[in-house]
Amino acid sequence: MVRRIFTDRAAGITVREICRRLNADGVPSPTGKPTWGHSTLSRLLRNEAYIGRVYYNRTESVPDRRPTRRNRQVPRDRDEWIPIECPRIISDELFQAASRVATDNSKWSPRRAEPGQWLLKGLVKCGVCGVGTNCHKMRGRNGTWHRYYYCRNHDPLRAGGEQHRCPERNIRADALDTFVFDHIRAAITHPDQLLAGEQAVTLHTPIPDDELLSAELARLDRKIDAADAERRRLIDLYQGGFIELPEMQRRATEVAARRKELQHKRTSLAHERTALARDNQLRRRVHDFAARIHAVIDTLDDIQKQQLLRLLVEDVRVTGWHVQIRLRIALDPPPPDPPQPTSPTGKPLPVPHPVSTQDRLRSVSVDDHGAVQQAVEHGGCDSGVAEAVARGTRAAVGGDDDAGLQIALGDNLKQR
Numbered sequence: 347m348v349r350r351i352f353t354d355r356a357a358g359i360t361v362r363e364i365c366r367r368l369n370a371d372g373v374p375s376p377t378g379k380p381t382w383g384h385s386t387l388s389r390l391l392r393n394e395a396y397i398g399r400v401y402y403n404r405t406e407s408v409p410d411r412r413p414t415r416r417n418r419q420v421p422r423d424r425d426e427w428i429p430i431e432c433p434r435i436i437s438d439e440l441f442q443a444a445s446r447v448a449t450d451n452s453k454w455s456p457r458r459a460e461p462g463q464w465l466l467k468g469l470v471k472c473g474v475c476g477v478g479t480n481c482h483k484m485r486g487r488n489g490t491w492h493r494y495y496y497c498r499n500h501d502p503l504r505a506g507g508e509q510h511r512c513p514e515r516n517i518r519a520d521a522l523d524t525f526v527f528d529h530i531r532a533a534i535t536h537p538d539q540l541l542a543g544e545q546a547v548t549l550h551t552p553i554p555d556d557e558l559l560s561a562e563l564a565r566l567d568r569k570i571d572a573a574d575a576e577r578r579r580l581i582d583l584y585q586g587g588f589i590e591l592p593e594m595q596r597r598a599t600e601v602a603a604r605r606k607e608l609q610h611k612r613t614s615l616a617h618e619r620t621a622l623a624r625d626n627q628l629r630r631r632v633h634d635f636a637a638r639i640h641a642v643i644d645t646l647d648d649i650q651k652q653q654l655l656r657l658l659v660e661d662v663r664v665t666g667w668h669v670q671i672r673l674r675i676a677l678d679p680p681p682p683d684p685p686q687p688t689s690p691t692g693k694p695l696p697v698p699h700p701v702s703t704q705d706r707l708r709s710v711s712v713d714d715h716g717a718v719q720q721a722v723e724h725g726g727c728d729s730g731v732a733e734a735v736a737r738g739t740r741a742a743v744g745g746d747d748d749a750g751l752q753i754a755l756g757d758n759l760k761q762r
Contacts, residue, residue: 347373348396348435351387356443361387391448397441398434401427463493465523465652466662472497473665474514475505481519493519495664517664526662526671527651533673534658535640559619566612573605 354364365382375382376390394400404427410418463481470479479495486492499505499512577598584594646654660672 348390349440351390352396352436352440352444355391355447356440358447361391391444394441395432396435397438398432400430400432402430403428463648464519465648465655466495466519466526466659467652469655469659469662470495470517470522471661471663472499472512472514473663473668473670475499475512476663479517482516495519495522514665522662522664522669525669526659527655529671530655530658530673531643535636535643559615563612563615563619566608566615570605570608570612573601573608577601577605 351364351368354367355361361384365384365387368382368387369380372380373382374380375386377386390396404422405419406422407417408420410416467481468478471477472479475497477498480498482494482496484492484494494516496516497512497514499510502508502511505511580589580594580597580601583589584591589597643654658673660674662672663670
C-alpha cells in the first residue's frame with residue numbers, strides 16, 4: 347500500500363485524490379481510522395522511514411512560558427539528528443520523485459501570474475548570485491507596461507546586507523522569452539545540430555568499437571576460466587601429496603590475486619560496453635525526438651510554449667548581456683496511456699492529468715564554440731554546461747533598450 351501511494355504521487359496525482367481512492371477502497375489509515383486525511387497522507391509522503399532512515403534526537407525539551415506547563419518540545423537542527431537504519435519499503439528514486447511533485451507544484455503555481463506571460467517563470471537565474479529571479483511589471487514613462495525578471499538579491503534584507511546586494515540589472519522578460527524560445531526551437535528541430543556537440547566531445551574521447559570490446563571480454567573470460575582450473579589443479583596436487591600445504595597456499599594466493607585483477611578488468615570493460623550501447627541508442631533517439639517536436643512546435647499557444655520550456659529547459663542564467671541556456675531533453679518515447687478506470691457499474695471514471703513526467707532526461711547546452719566547460723548535477727543525472735557570446739544575433743534582454751545581446755546558436759551534447 348505504501349508503494350502504491352508513492353507511485354500515485356510520483357505520477358502527479360493530487361493528495362486529495364489519493365485520499366479519496368484510499369477511502370473508496372476501504373484502506374484504513376496508519377492509526378486504524380477508516381478515513382484518510384490530507385495531513386495524514388502528507389506526513390506519510392515526507393516520512394524517510396520508508397526509505398530506511400529514522401531519526402533519534404529530533405526534538406529537545408525547553409521551559410514553557412505558559413504557567414500551566416513546565417516544558418515543551420521544540421525541533422533540533424537537522425545536523426543534530428541521529429540517523430538509525432531500518433528496513434526500506436521503497437527506493438530513494440521513488441521517494442524523491444514523489445517529493446518533487448510538491449516542489450514543482452509550488453514552483454509552477456499559476457497564482458498571481460498573467461496567462462501567456464513570463465514564459466521562463468521559475469527558470470531564470472542570476473548569473474552573478476546563482477539565485478532565482480522574481481517577475482516584476484513596471485510602468486514606463488510613456489505609460490506602457492514593461493515586464494522584467496530581477497534577482498531576488500536586489501533586496502538588501504534578502505541578500506544579507508547592503509554590501510551583499512546584487513549589482514545585476516533587471517532583465518527584459520519579453521525579449522528574453524522570445525530569444526530563448528527561438529533558439530531552443532532551432533536547436534530541437536535540427537537533430538544534426540544536437541549531435542554536433544556530442545561529436546565534438548567524442549573527438550577528444552574516441553569511441554571504442556563494440557566488436558573489439560566483445561573480443562576482449564571473451565579473452566578475459568578464458569583467462570578467468572584458466573585461473574579457476576589452475577586453482578583446482580593445485581588442490582588436486584595437495585590432495586595427492588605432491589606438494590606441501592605452505593607451497594599450495596602460496597600458489598593459491600598468487601592465482602587468487604591474478605584472478606581478482608582479471609575480474610576487475612572484465613567488470614570495467616562490461617561497464618564500458620553498456621555505456622557504448624547507451625550512446626548508440628541516444629544517437630538513434632535524437633532524430634525521433636526532433637521529429638516529434640517539429641510536428642507541433644509552431645502550433646503552440648503561449649501556455650503550451652511555457653509548458654514546453656519547463657519540460658526542456660534546466661535553467662537560463664543571465665550575466666550582463668551574456669545568456670547561458672541549459673536544456674534537458676526527454677529522449678525516451680512517451681509511455682502508453684494507462685487503461686481508464688471504471689466504476690463497479692462499468693462507467694468510465696475521470697483520469698486526473700499528471701503534473702510531472704517520468705521521462706528520463708538528457709542534458710544539452712547551447713554553445714557557439716562547441717566546448718563543454720563544466721559538469722553540473724541535477725537530481726540523478728549530469729548536465730553538460732556551455733556558454734557562448736556570438737557574433738550574429740542582437741536582442742535587448744536587459745533594462746537598457748540601447749544595449750544588445752550577442753549570442754548565436756550552437757550545440758553540445760554530452761552523454762555520461
